[in-house]
Amino acid sequence: MLEMTGIRKTFNIGTVNEKQVLKGVDLHIYPGDFITVIGGNGAGKSTLLNIIAGVHKSDGGRLVLDGQDVTYLPEQKRARYLGRVFQDPMMGTAANMSIAENLAMAFRRTRTRGLRWSSGAAEAAHYRQALERLDLGLENRMTTKVGLLSGGQRQALTLLMATLQKPKLLLLDEHTAALDPKTAAKVLALTEEIIDENGLTALMVTHNMRDAIKLGNRLIMMHDGNIIYDVAGEEKRALQVEDLLKKFETAAGEALSNDRMLLTQ
Amino acid sequence: MTFLTTLLSGVSQGLCWALLTLGVYITYRLLDFADLSVEGTFPLGAAVTAVLINAGVNPFLAILAALACGMLAGFCTGFLNTVCKIPPILSGILTMIALYSINLRIQAGKATVTFKKDSVKNLLSGWFSKLLHTNVNEKYISIGIGVCFALLAIILLYFFFGTEIGAAIRATGNNPFMARALGVNTSRMTVLGLMLSNGLIAASGSLYAQLEYNAAIVTMGQGAIVIGLAAVIIGEVLFCHKDHSFAYRMTAVVLGAVIYYVILAFALKVNFLNATDLKLITAVIVTFALSLPVIKGFIADRRERAANRRQYADGGADHA
Numbered sequence: 001m002l003e004m005t006g007i008r009k010t011f012n013i014g015t016v017n018e019k020q021v022l023k024g025v026d027l028h029i030y031p032g033d034f035i036t037v038i039g040g041n042g043a044g045k046s047t048l049l050n051i052i053a054g055v056h057k058s059d060g061g062r063l064v065l066d067g068q069d070v071t072y073l074p075e076q077k078r079a080r081y082l083g084r085v086f087q088d089p090m091m092g093t094a095a096n097m098s099i100a101e102n103l104a105m106a107f108r109r110t111r112t113r114g115l116r117w118s119s120g121a122a123e124a125a126h127y128r129q130a131l132e133r134l135d136l137g138l139e140n141r142m143t144t145k146v147g148l149l150s151g152g153q154r155q156a157l158t159l160l161m162a163t164l165q166k167p168k169l170l171l172l173d174e175h176t177a178a179l180d181p182k183t184a185a186k187v188l189a190l191t192e193e194i195i196d197e198n199g200l201t202a203l204m205v206t207h208n209m210r211d212a213i214k215l216g217n218r219l220i221m222m223h224d225g226n227i228i229y230d231v232a233g234e235e236k237r238a239l240q241v242e243d244l245l246k247k248f249e250t251a252a253g254e255a256l257s258n259d260r261m262l263l264t265q
Numbered sequence: 266m267t268f269l270t271t272l273l274s275g276v277s278q279g280l281c282w283a284l285l286t287l288g289v290y291i292t293y294r295l296l297d298f299a300d301l302s303v304e305g306t307f308p309l310g311a312a313v314t315a316v317l318i319n320a321g322v323n324p325f326l327a328i329l330a331a332l333a334c335g336m337l338a339g340f341c342t343g344f345l346n347t348v349c350k351i352p353p354i355l356s357g358i359l360t361m362i363a364l365y366s367i368n369l370r371i372q373a374g375k376a377t378v379t380f381k382k383d384s385v386k387n388l389l390s391g392w393f394s395k396l397l398h399t400n401v402n403e404k405y406i407s408i409g410i411g412v413c414f415a416l417l418a419i420i421l422l423y424f425f426f427g428t429e430i431g432a433a434i435r436a437t438g439n440n441p442f443m444a445r446a447l448g449v450n451t452s453r454m455t456v457l458g459l460m461l462s463n464g465l466i467a468a469s470g471s472l473y474a475q476l477e478y479n480a481a482i483v484t485m486g487q488g489a490i491v492i493g494l495a496a497v498i499i500g501e502v503l504f505c506h507k508d509h510s511f512a513y514r515m516t517a518v519v520l521g522a523v524i525y526y527v528i529l530a531f532a533l534k535v536n537f538l539n540a541t542d543l544k545l546i547t548a549v550i551v552t553f554a555l556s557l558p559v560i561k562g563f564i565a566d567r568r569e570r571a572a573n574r575r576q577y578a579d580g581g582a583d584h585a
């Protein structure tokens with residue numbers, strides 16, 4: 001599905017702030033993989049996802065998506081293949097546009113836009129159906145501006161938008177981190193449901209190690225710009241939070257073992 | 266009589282600026298792009314119109330030509346911003362100053378080019394006079410033309426911004442991250458929005474030259490951006506709520522332009538004010554419009570406090 005080879009990324013090259021964030025990452029994602037990604041703050045998780053999405057250009061390495069070399073494909077062209085949900089609930093939706101208009105934008109992610117009318121009655125019925133499954137009552141507020149929704153509602157909507165047209169790869173970057181625990185659990189359950197139902201391939205960054213173990217079929221741990229642990233299947237299912245902590249300690253050394261975020265259980 | 270004359274002249278001037286106001290609304294509100302090219306594109310429209318009318322071109326066609334030239338100017342600003350990565354304000358300023366020279370070139374070095382052949386207004390007042398066998402007040406003709414063009418623009422824009430590309434432009438202005446994640450080429454949409462906006466602004470300049478001056482004046486654009494913003498703000502403050510539709514908002518900002526010019530027309534009638542005070546009056550009107558929400562809030566707050574005091578004064582009496 002996705003083959004990353006030797007992906008490197010350094011920010012602010014040639015300045016005092018130069019920082020090598022990815023140090024030659026190799027990752028092979030197979031069709032149907034649901035991979036959870038963990039790692040300390042600044043490990044390079046978001047950068048990895050942003051490189052896949054084309055937000056940043058990698059300094060070296062190759063990115064092949066479903067047989068197509070996308071290394072130099074601009075972000076908006078890759079969007080045809082990718083569904084994305086961001087950590088910040090404000091990022092994934094347009095606040096001044098209505099729920100229906102946002103969904104209409106998402107519905108056209110895989111198409112070239114023209115001078116056709118941007119949303120018709122037939123589409124509205126389709127959106128209503130899709131909203132009903134969120135179970136947030138949004139199907140009755142289709143003309144409401146998205147800016148009036150709560151963070152959790154916006155994030156659920158973004159998730160729906162990312163999967164309205166089936167993506168080849170779904171990228172989730174701590175998409176429940178800004179939500180209260182109850183809403184986070186709901187959005188996470190929804191994520192799992194949608195991925196299962198549509199048989200999506202997904203990459204999900206999280207700081208919650210229980211979620212990382214519980215969800216998906218594969219887990220990778222990043223540290224300091226490298227993937228230091230990659231586990232799947234039986235072995236992953238048998239994992240305990242303690243195992244992950246130990247892995248992390250040996251990799252990072254004692255000094256980093258009290259990483260606040262990583263210890264979230 | 267003078268009251269009516271003043272009112273009519275305010276309304277007809279305001280309507281000339283309707284298209285400019287819509288253009289400014291597109292860049293400022295929809296694209297979130299502080300575009301200063303306005304000051305150059307407005308006189309550009311007039312310059313192109315003057316040259317074409319004097320060359321014998323139909324004045325309606327001259328408006329279309331002005332629109333096309335304005336779009337080209339908008340393209341330049343967009344190119345500077347999206348390809349050369351120059352910040353919006355600076356991109357606009359560069360186009361604006363370049364246009365100062367270009368406009369003078371178009372007008373063959375002359376600061377004012379008077380129309381030697383019929384403008385849209387002359388043409389129509391000729392027709393109507395013949396039709397009705399009497400002289401029609403030119404102001405009414407101007408107002409009629411202004412209303413027609415404003416309505417036409419509002420209708421076309423309404424439909425355009427309802428299409429897929431139109432929605433993509435709005436999304437780009439609202440949240441470029443989301444737009445890109447959903448496959449929108451935000452650079453292209455920015456350029457497209459700027460072209461649309463500056464096309465309208467040049468058409469507005471063409472109308473202004475044809476309806477008000479019967480000439481193109483190279484300094485015509487001075488302060489145009491402030492007038493456009495003032496119109497947008499007055500229209501929004503006076504007429505708009507959060508959930509008003511797009512067509513309604515466009516109508517509101519056009520009315521904002523009219524109201525602005527009516528106020529200005531009456532202000533200039535005040536004895537101790539003269540034409541050189543124009544800019545000062547503009548500043549006062551815009552300041553007032555901008556602070557209207559604060560004033561509204563202040564009054565509402567006072568009312569609430571008074572009500573609150575009354576309620577608790579009554580309560581206190583009960584306990585006593």
Ligand SMILES: Nc1ncnc2c1ncn2[C@@H]1O[C@H](COP(=O)(O)OP(=O)(O)OP(=O)(O)O)[C@@H](O)[C@H]1O
Pocket residue numbers: 011012019021039040041042043044045046047048261
């Ligand atoms: N646009 C940028 N410019 C400069 N440095 C950046 C940029 N984006 C990220 N970095 C740096 O790259 C490093 C890795 O950042 P990244 O966001 O990938 O980490 P992360 O693993 O997602 O961390 P977190 O768990 O905090 O989200 C950090 O040190 C960060 O400061």
Ligand SMILES: [Mg+2]
Pocket residue numbers: 045046047173174
């Ligand atoms: Mg991150």
